Amino acid sequence: xxxxxxxxxxTFGCQMNKHDTERIAGTLESLGSVRVDxxxxxxxxxxxxCCVREKADERLRGQVASMKNDPVRPGSPYGHRYVCIxxxxxxxxxxxxxxxxxxxxxxxxxxxMQALPHLLEEAIDSGEHRVEVVDxxxxxxxxxxxxxxxxxxxxxxxxxxxxNFCSYCIVPYVRGREISRPIEEIADAAKAYVQQGVRExxxxxxxxxxxxxxLYGEPRFAAVxxxxxxxxxxxxxxxxxxxxxxxxxxIDRFATLPNLMPALHLAVQSGSNRVLxxxxxxxxxxxYLELVDKVRAARPDIALSTDLIVGFPGExxxxxxxxxxxxxxxxxxxxxxxxxxxxxxxPAAAIEDDAPHEVIQDRFDRLVDVVxxxxxxxxxxxxxxxxxxxxxxxxxxxxxxxxxxxxxxQTVHARLPQGCSLDDLIGRIVDVRIDEARTWxxxxxxx
Ligand code: SAM
Ligand code: SF4
Ligand code: F3S
Numbered sequence: 001x002x003x004x005x006x007x008x009x010x011t012f013g014c015q016m017n018k019h020d021t022e023r024i025a026g027t028l029e030s031l032g033s034v035r036v037d038x039x040x041x042x043x044x045x046x047x048x049x050c051c052v053r054e055k056a057d058e059r060l061r062g063q064v065a066s067m068k069n070d071p072v073r074p075g076s077p078y079g080h081r082y083v084c085i086x087x088x089x090x091x092x093x094x095x096x097x098x099x100x101x102x103x104x105x106x107x108x109x110x111x112x113m114q115a116l117p118h119l120l121e122e123a124i125d126s127g128e129h130r131v132e133v134v135d136x137x138x139x140x141x142x143x144x145x146x147x148x149x150x151x152x153x154x155x156x157x158x159x160x161x162x163x164n165f166c167s168y169c170i171v172p173y174v175r176g177r178e179i180s181r182p183i184e185e186i187a188d189a190a191k192a193y194v195q196q197g198v199r200e201x202x203x204x205x206x207x208x209x210x211x212x213x214x215l216y217g218e219p220r221f222a223a224v225x226x227x228x229x230x231x232x233x234x235x236x237x238x239x240x241x242x243x244x245x246x247x248x249x250x251i252d253r254f255a256t257l258p259n260l261m262p263a264l265h266l267a268v269q270s271g272s273n274r275v276l277x278x279x280x281x282x283x284x285x286x287x288y289l290e291l292v293d294k295v296r297a298a299r300p301d302i303a304l305s306t307d308l309i310v311g312f313p314g315e316x317x318x319x320x321x322x323x324x325x326x327x328x329x330x331x332x333x334x335x336x337x338x339x340x341x342x343x344x345x346x347p348a349a350a351i352e353d354d355a356p357h358e359v360i361q362d363r364f365d366r367l368v369d370v371v372x373x374x375x376x377x378x379x380x381x382x383x384x385x386x387x388x389x390x391x392x393x394x395x396x397x398x399x400x401x402x403x404x405x406x407x408x409x410q411t412v413h414a415r416l417p418q419g420c421s422l423d424d425l426i427g428r429i430v431d432v433r434i435d436e437a438r439t440w441x442x443x444x445x446x447x
């Protein structure tokens with residue numbers, strides 16, 4: 001029934017949604033539907049949504065509402081464009097979405113992506129809305145085929161869900177409790193990826209460090225790293241890592257596993273112990289700094305990145321200055337800065353706060369300034385160095401420049417040599433000598 005149809009997927013949010021996108025695309029393609037890049041050419045417009053901050057909510061609503069009067073694609077076998085909402089807003093709002101957005105046909109939750117084909121078929125048959133959102137235990141849908149964005153890179157979820165309940169965060173409510181995938185399955189998936197030519201595996205979980213607690217009674221993330229490293233894949237990365245669960249064994253792997261890339265995203269959220277406690281993060285700034293020291297002792301050149309929230313309810317100027325100091329002390333390669341966004345249903349949403357928006361915006365701007373200076377300083381260390389770069393495509397601004405990633409996850413640009421085409425380089429790891437170091441990228445010469 002889906003034969004001769006077309007679909008377009010718009011993805012918001014984190015790597016979990018990117019991975020789910022690949023599975024949904026693979027599933028629909030296996031049923032004869034063809035992927036297109038533009039909603040104007042699609043019979044099925046699928047949105048994988050995010051509700052971690054209000055802005056993500058607003059963008060989705062704006063985009064879906066604006067499609068309401070768009071013409072159906074010429075030649076559509078259905079005479080109708082089916083709009084499908086999945087991901088975290090689908091999970092959170094379920095049936096309610098049909099009331100808010102009248103042009104939506106199908107809603108599915110974060111645990112229900114395998115249901116999309118039959119929901120679509122039922123909606124086509126009946127001419128009515130369809131919804132499937134279950135609560136409870138998440139599952140790994142490794143039985144679904146996947147159409148990966150890049151043949152040389154694979155996301156490999158090792159846990160889904162989250163048990164941490166940071167007081168500001170909606171994720172545990174929309175992704176469910178944490179469950180781990182058995183280590184043998186992860187090892188087999190890694191081996192299979194290597195056989196398919198994958199060069200980089202990114203292990204995924206809201207907190208990879210607590211991997212295995214549900215299965216083995218204790219975290220066993222270091223064993224996962226060993227198993228994936230044994231697959232022989234060139235590059236291993238992982239996202240993301242909660243400081244309260246980062247063990248010495250995992251830190252040790254940065255010293256001993258050559259294919260574990262020297263980059264660690266260790267979300268700190270705030271540099272004030274008072275705010276960290278109100279956020280229910282369950283570590284102190286002192287503990288975090290100890291971890292930074294240990295990680296640097298294991299791998300001195302490691303790139304540390306982090307997430308920070310500005311304007312958590314009750315944050316004072318003093319708390320903010322502590323955060324700013326922490327950023328200066330650690331010397332991050334990259335910091336993702338967010339203004340606190342109230343999420344209904346989370347404990348922090350109940351905390352009264354009358355801080356004016358201008359004050360928060362001013363703190364945010366001052367923090368971004370420090371972050372940029374830090375990123376610039378970090379990149380200067382690589383001037384003159386030769387770094388292996390996994391080529392991913394061309395630069396957005398200049399198609400004559402190839403772009404890729406260094407082991408430390410820096411973006412690297414280099415001019416395509418005469419007589420060489422992008423196809424010769426894409427997905428390969430090539431040496432680049434760094435001639436220029438900017439805040440957000442390095443520029444060099446292909447050797
Ligand atoms: N599990 C990951 C971790 O703990 O590192 C983070 C996942 S969350 C999708 C990504 C980031 O969004 C968080 O680290 C946090 O900085 C930010 N975030 C989450 N809830 C937020 C909120 N209510 N307002 C602003 N930022 C938020
Ligand atoms: Fe959200 Fe905290 Fe879980 Fe990360 S660890 S997903 S910030 S609740
Ligand atoms: Fe957003 Fe859901 Fe990820 S809320 S950040 S897409 S887990």
